[in-house]
Amino acid sequence: MIQTLEWTDQGVRFIDQTKLPTEEVYVNCTTHQQVADVIRNMVVRGAPAIGVAAAMGIALGMKNSKAENGADLKKDFDQICEAIRQTRPTAVNLFWAIRRMQEKFEKIRVQQVPQIKQSLIEEAQRMHAEDIAANRAMGRHGAALMPASGGVLTHCNAGALATAGYGTALGVIRAAVEQGKKIHVYADETRPFLQGSRLTAWELMKDGIPTTVISDNMAGAIMKQGKIGAIVVGADRIAANGDVANKIGTYTVAVLAKEHGIPFYVAAPISTVDLETSDGSKIPIEQRNAKEVTHIAGKQMVPDGVAIENPAFDVTPAKYVAAIITERGIARAPYEQSLRQLSQQNREKP
Amino acid sequence: MIQTLEWTDQGVRFIDQTKLPTEEVYVNCTTHQQVADVIRNMVVRGAPAIGVAAAMGIALGMKNSKAENGADLKKDFDQICEAIRQTRPTAVNLFWAIRRMQEKFEKIRVQQVPQIKQSLIEEAQRMHAEDIAANRAMGRHGAALMPASGGVLTHCNAGALATAGYGTALGVIRAAVEQGKKIHVYADETRPFLQGSRLTAWELMKDGIPTTVISDNMAGAIMKQGKIGAIVVGADRIAANGDVANKIGTYTVAVLAKEHGIPFYVAAPISTVDLETSDGSKIPIEQRNAKEVTHIAGKQMVPDGVAIENPAFDVTPAKYVAAIITERGIARAPYEQSLRQLSQQNREKP
Numbered sequence: 264m265i266q267t268l269e270w271t272d273q274g275v276r277f278i279d280q281t282k283l284p285t286e287e288v289y290v291n292c293t294t295h296q297q298v299a300d301v302i303r304n305m306v307v308r309g310a311p312a313i314g315v316a317a318a319m320g321i322a323l324g325m326k327n328s329k330a331e332n333g334a335d336l337k338k339d340f341d342q343i344c345e346a347i348r349q350t351r352p353t354a355v356n357l358f359w360a361i362r363r364m365q366e367k368f369e370k371i372r373v374q375q376v377p378q379i380k381q382s383l384i385e386e387a388q389r390m391h392a393e394d395i396a397a398n399r400a401m402g403r404h405g406a407a408l409m410p411a412s413g414g415v416l417t418h419c420n421a422g423a424l425a426t427a428g429y430g431t432a433l434g435v436i437r438a439a440v441e442q443g444k445k446i447h448v449y450a451d452e453t454r455p456f457l458q459g460s461r462l463t464a465w466e467l468m469k470d471g472i473p474t475t476v477i478s479d480n481m482a483g484a485i486m487k488q489g490k491i492g493a494i495v496v497g498a499d500r501i502a503a504n505g506d507v508a509n510k511i512g513t514y515t516v517a518v519l520a521k522e523h524g525i526p527f528y529v530a531a532p533i534s535t536v537d538l539e540t541s542d543g544s545k546i547p548i549e550q551r552n553a554k555e556v557t558h559i560a561g562k563q564m565v566p567d568g569v570a571i572e573n574p575a576f577d578v579t580p581a582k583y584v585a586a587i588i589t590e591r592g593i594a595r596a597p598y599e600q601s602l603r604q605l606s607q608q609n610r611e612k613p
Numbered sequence: 614m615i616q617t618l619e620w621t622d623q624g625v626r627f628i629d630q631t632k633l634p635t636e637e638v639y640v641n642c643t644t645h646q647q648v649a650d651v652i653r654n655m656v657v658r659g660a661p662a663i664g665v666a667a668a669m670g671i672a673l674g675m676k677n678s679k680a681e682n683g684a685d686l687k688k689d690f691d692q693i694c695e696a697i698r699q700t701r702p703t704a705v706n707l708f709w710a711i712r713r714m715q716e717k718f719e720k721i722r723v724q725q726v727p728q729i730k731q732s733l734i735e736e737a738q739r740m741h742a743e744d745i746a747a748n749r750a751m752g753r754h755g756a757a758l759m760p761a762s763g764g765v766l767t768h769c770n771a772g773a774l775a776t777a778g779y780g781t782a783l784g785v786i787r788a789a790v791e792q793g794k795k796i797h798v799y800a801d802e803t804r805p806f807l808q809g810s811r812l813t814a815w816e817l818m819k820d821g822i823p824t825t826v827i828s829d830n831m832a833g834a835i836m837k838q839g840k841i842g843a844i845v846v847g848a849d850r851i852a853a854n855g856d857v858a859n860k861i862g863t864y865t866v867a868v869l870a871k872e873h874g875i876p877f878y879v880a881a882p883i884s885t886v887d888l889e890t891s892d893g894s895k896i897p898i899e900q901r902n903a904k905e906v907t908h909i910a911g912k913q914m915v916p917d918g919v920a921i922e923n924p925a926f927d928v929t930p931a932k933y934v935a936a937i938i939t940e941r942g943i944a945r946a947p948y949e950q951s952l953r954q955l956s957q958q959n960r961e962k963p
Contacts, residue, residue: 284914454828465916468916473920476907476919480866481861484864516830518868562635569824571826572825572835577834
């Protein structure tokens with residue numbers, strides 16, 4: 264089992280996703296500022312993993328707090344939450360995790376300082392365990408949507424490395440394979456950060472699931488050749504109407520899927536659904552450093568002075584989405600209703 | 614003016630396109646085998662440039678021939694043509710150029726050996742000059758199709774560097790800019806070889822044409838934002854029915870164009886039209902080394918043991934193509950008729 268991130272007595276330990284697939288290196292964060300940096304620099308990435316990392320960062324900051332009374336501890340808590348909030352704008356799981364830790368804090372703030380700290384650590388660890396359980400449930404729900412055999416295309420990495428473990432989109436694929444389906448994964452390399460070639464290929468190979476890496480622009484040709492029976496991707500935020508913000512390039516894949524009559528599925532925990540955002544146009548899209556596009560492995564690929572766009576995400580309108588697979592079941596259009604219903608329903612006991 | 618390739622007394626001189634944009638280095642080939650290597654290794658690439666390089670390679674081989682009579686010279690000629698033919702399978706301009714040199718040879722084979730050599734050198738130089746003139750004519754015809762202002766997206770490099778000069782798709786853009794149109798070019802970086810970021814951006818910057826480089830998977834999002842008014846790309850081979858083989862990823866762009874109602878244009882000389890190939894399914898697609906995908910700038914991006922696909926080209930069915938811009942005029946659907954008509958028509962005097 265890949266340990267994407269882990270609470271330890273020494274701090275929060277992350278596999279360094281910027282070093283994969285050639286180096287398996289771990290980073291130990293002993294302060295919440297280090298956790299914030301690790302999120303910002305994409306040592307850890309993937310919406311659900313960012314959520315758990317945020318909770319653990321807050322717990323770590325609390326653990327380190329020198330506050331001796333509830334009022335001072337609250338001041339530290341607010342500051343820590345703010346530092347974590349300022350890391351990345353698009354994945355709603357970050358804000359969801361902060362809010363959940365805030366709600367926990369409110370509930371227990373009358374307790375003694377050491378008890379509060381301990382409860383927040385436990386809450387973060389619970390979120391870690393719940394995320395894995397949610398992914399397993401998504402897998403159970405989604406596996407039936409996967410073809411009995413043949414190619415399934417995915418974009419970016421929505422796997423164990425994007426979550427506390429098992430994965431969302433790759434969790435669905437893993438569950439289908441566990442059920443005996445003969446799936447061959449086509450992984451878009453996913454420029455500029457190459458999560459597909461570096462991360463998805465790495466973790467699927469560890470599981471012995473056959474995988475072919477293609478550059479993003481090959482997806483159309485591969486679909487036209489009839490090699491793809493389904494597409495499944497993750498999500499960074501899903502608006503109330505079912506519009507999906509996910510890694511840049513997802514929208515292009517969705518348009519190609521429509522043109523070829525291939526079902527396009529999104530797998531994401533309910534914490535990714537943001538009922539307060541009515542549609543995709545209101546989702547803030549992070550622009551990242553131009554150097555991610557201009558330089559690869561330190562080598563300059565674009566002449567000086569040329570403009571760059573580097574949005575980290577795009578929005579796929581709901582009309583392209585055949586179904587959204589959550590841990591509570593499968594949502595289908597009209598998403599306004601189905602997502603609201605699933606969001607308000609009691610959490611499925613995994 | 615960028616000198617993509619040039620006949621000199623010392624041999625055939627190429628700008629090394631594998632070194633751009635950070636190094637402007639030239640390679641001088643003194644044998645036809647070196648020219649074949651330069652084509653195979655993509656020091657020179659782009660269908661029209663490959664055609665001219667092939668002709669110059671044959672002329673160079675002939676110049677070096679030790680044959681003292683017509684029969685021996687013919688043997689050398691056939692061997693040289695075969696070496697050049699074995700370089701790359703998709704761009705039909707290669708075979709077109711070889712055939713044209715063969716026809717020239719047949720016409721003059723009764724002459725003395727030195728005269729034959731000189732005539733073949735002149736024929737290759739004529740093809741160089743004609744290619745530039747054809748691109749200028751394409752520019753005149755195609756400029757009217759470009760929007761008066763705004764974004765034009767292109768894929769790969771169909772510019773001066775892909776031709777003897779001026780370019781096909783970029784020639785159309787250059788002509789539109791010369792007419793006063795305010796065009797901003799969006800250049801797909803074009804994995805795996807990065808012809809967009811390395812070559813298109815480089816040559817447009819030299820001309821002061823505003824350019825933004827995007828990774829291939831951003832094209833959909835940029836189109837959805839309304840930033841693109843037209844798309845223009847080159848071609849490596851156009852079948853009789855108008856199906857277009859071009860750099861991998863072109864088909865994806867064409868599908869996106871259709872979805873967004875953006876006209877998708879192809880600019881290519883008549884020598885790219887292959888009336889003997891009835892449709893795109895019969896165009897051989899070159900598979901290149903997996904390392905182009907797995908390694909970037911020498912760094913490994915895909916774990917060992919993962920499968921790779923690396924087709925250098927894909928086929929865009931004619932139904933996605935709004936018009937094909939040639940030096941003899943603009944072809945529109947039904948392409949069966951319009952392409953045949955333009956192909957059989959006398960060459961326009963540029």
